Amino acid sequence: MQELTQLLKDKFGYETFRPGQQALIEKVLAQESALGIMPTGGGKSICYQLPALVIDGLTLVVSPLISLMKDQVDALNEMGIAATFINSSLTGNQINERLQQAARGEFKLVYVAPERFETYGFQQLLKQIPVGLIAVDEAHCISQWGHDFRPSYLKLAEVITHLPQQPAVIALTATATPQVAEDILHCLQIPAQNQIKTGFERKNLAFQVVKEPKDTYLLEYLRVNRGQSGIIYASTRKEVERLFALLQSKQIKVGKYHGGMNEQARSESQEAFLFDQIEVMVATNAFGMGINKSNVRFVIHAQIPGNIESYYQEAGRAGRDGLDSDAILLFAPHDLQIQQFFIDQSELDGAYKQKEYLKLREMSQYGHTQMCLQRYILRYFGEDCPDCGKCSNCLDEREVQDITLDAQKVLSCVKRMGERFGKSLITKVLTGSKDKKVTQWQFETLSTYGLLQSWTQSDVTQLIDFLTAEGYLNPEEGQYPILKISNLGIEVLKSQRKVMRKQAAVKTLVVDDALFERLRRLRSQLAQEQNLPPYLIFSDQTLHELAEKQPQTTLEFLQIKGVGENKLKKYGELFLAELKEA
Incomplete structure (x- = not known):
């Protein structure tokens, strides 16, 4: 030895x-x-x-x-x-x-x-x-x-x-x-x-799922982390080209890499990244395997990849030197259609395609889960670990609410529909839709029909995605999976287990009223200077949220409702200075 x-x-x-x-x-x-x-x-x-x-x-x-x-x-x-x-x-x-x-x-x-x-x-x-x-x-x-x-x-x-x-x-x-x-x-x-x-856990990676507008978040993240080396993955060549042009227009040192480029261009781009001549590489998954660059500080997926194995392998290219690094997924449910299209168009046999749909669903649930993100990934690989304490879910301080009753309504509806349908039809039954498929199956006669009619179909779909991600519902293999109730779900139906979910807290004005008034004065002053109605600068709702959350960085400021890239540029520094004095 x-x-x-x-x-x-x-x-x-x-x-x-x-x-x-x-x-x-x-x-x-x-x-x-x-x-x-x-x-x-x-x-x-x-x-x-x-x-x-x-x-x-x-x-x-x-x-x-x-x-x-x-x-x-x-x-x-x-x-x-x-x-x-x-x-x-x-x-x-x-x-x-x-x-x-x-x-x-x-x-x-x-x-x-x-x-x-x-x-x-x-x-x-x-x-x-x-x-x-x-x-x-x-x-x-x-x-x-x-x-x-x-x-x-x-x-x-x-x-x-x-x-x-x-x-x-x-x-x-x-x-x-x-x-x-x-x-x-x-x-x-x-x-x-x-x-x-040796275990899959990467203790130096902070996993995040971000549901903000992509370009706005991306530009602000890169501005705050200027000088750091990172990779941005996109699913298609077209999106790589679009993001490359966007970042180039903002004077970011950026390169691109995808299968549509000739070998020399790809090689030159890769070399420039390895030698720190460019800071950010925008690429399809053709880039990265075997890249031993140790100082990659962030990996951002601008579009959802097809499965958790690919995601973890690509995200794992951040922080190979052991220093703290970010692995961020910019999650938009409609991006799943791109991956679904790839599976549909592939020349795989039927059984293999079913496996790929199943993997894509697991990846989609990563975007919906409220579990610790590192723990969710490790569970997929057959391991468990304590909550990491640094992912976006662990740091999410939203109020936890008991949604057992709503969960029981969904699970009961799945049961009464014979556990033979997917989330789309279940959503329609729960919201009391008069869709012809509902009437064709005579589901309007079920006791669960219209139980959530005050909800939007989008909110019910999100609730079903949450219950699936947390393991109360099990999707069967297939392109349009049918949902079955898991053993956990049965415990919920029998009232032997509660279902808790983080919700945006509905609060009365338990904000710092003095701070709110100071923000209002600043808004009035800016409105006067520009001859604008004050609400066009920021609404009262935005000011209340600023007073409540008191963001300290531009990235935190950007996540306040009513703050976009333009307003961040125009007013961000002034409002952040006011908040820092609070």
Whole structure:
């Protein structure tokens, strides 16, 4: 072990191993196959790079991305470790030359794409080269339950298990649900007891769900955090281009990255980001895997991604250096339609599409839940943790109200409709709609018909989304899921459990009246100077909320009802100065 710690210090510059690293390395050195599940930034690469220096023979590293291979090989060569890669960016002659060098033992590590294992020539070569270790990076790609399934990974598993020398296999991933982990173990014939999981929790990340107008919030966030490095993800090339143009017009040092750009343009953009020549990268999910930039302070998703695995992997690119960083989702329910369209248009078979719809629904519920956001994500991966105390839900100080009766009305309606319909029709029944589907099924005769007729359909839909996100209702698989009552929901129906929800508190004027008057005087003064009616500057409601919440920063100020980007620019500093004197 002393020798390994010395190698860690001499070659990689670290004094001690991170959680999970030592256990995985010991398994591999004992020639046992192992699966490592560690969060993004958890130091997965060292788990095979260090053993490669000790093990006899070649270490083959299976990696799905060309940019990732080049980054890793450059870093290893910089440390004096002989490594190379073989992928489609090379000519046939270059590939043959590197393979011959590998056969002569000139490299300790060779990075290859999974597709390479499908070629007969490469399979034959593997029988002649002494391979001591095979590292399978992004191992979740092997599972049909994974968010990034690749058939070439399945072929790779088949080839590995038939190699004559049977080298140890180390599989590594940052995003594996229990089901995906089981698949990896099975496909690569790894003993279950050799799964080492360090936990997915990222204590330095503050997760936020923001439902403000996107552009306004984004511009203000970037203004407040000017000089910091960050990534903004969007789902479509069109939205990447739009946001890029918007930020450029505000003199923000911004780059863009998406599949519609040529390789050189993408490469230049990535390089500029890595070298801090630009501060913000606006990109589709084509950007980021294998980017080892440690000082990314924020990752903002301007549109909702398709599943929690992708979201957590992308969000996890913030704060790899362990410093406090933000992971923000700008949540707008209509963005779900984009992801739904991607699934609809995909060439996946029916069963696989159903899985993708299910994952999208879990992601949607992340936007609706009032649970601690870190805890919600970890629960999805089969873990639990205490509330993080720093996400937007943990810091939400809205009043908690007992909504058990309203929840019972919804659950009772689901029950009386036979648990055979989705939220759209349930909403119509509860609000007393005369829609033809309601009458066609004779649901107007139900005792629950119109129970929430004083509510808007939008508010009832949000209540159903909340009950689903909190686990009182279970959606079945499918594009238009039907809702069934969970065991938790049954407890609520039987009045054995209460349902609590954070609500905007309805308050009488328990605000600082003196402060409210001072804000009114400032408003009057500004109105006089500009010859405007005072209410056009800010309404009384806005002043009351300012007096009640007393925001201290421009971002907090922006979240007050009635404050937009323009008014923030014109009046923000003056009102914030007044509030700071309070």
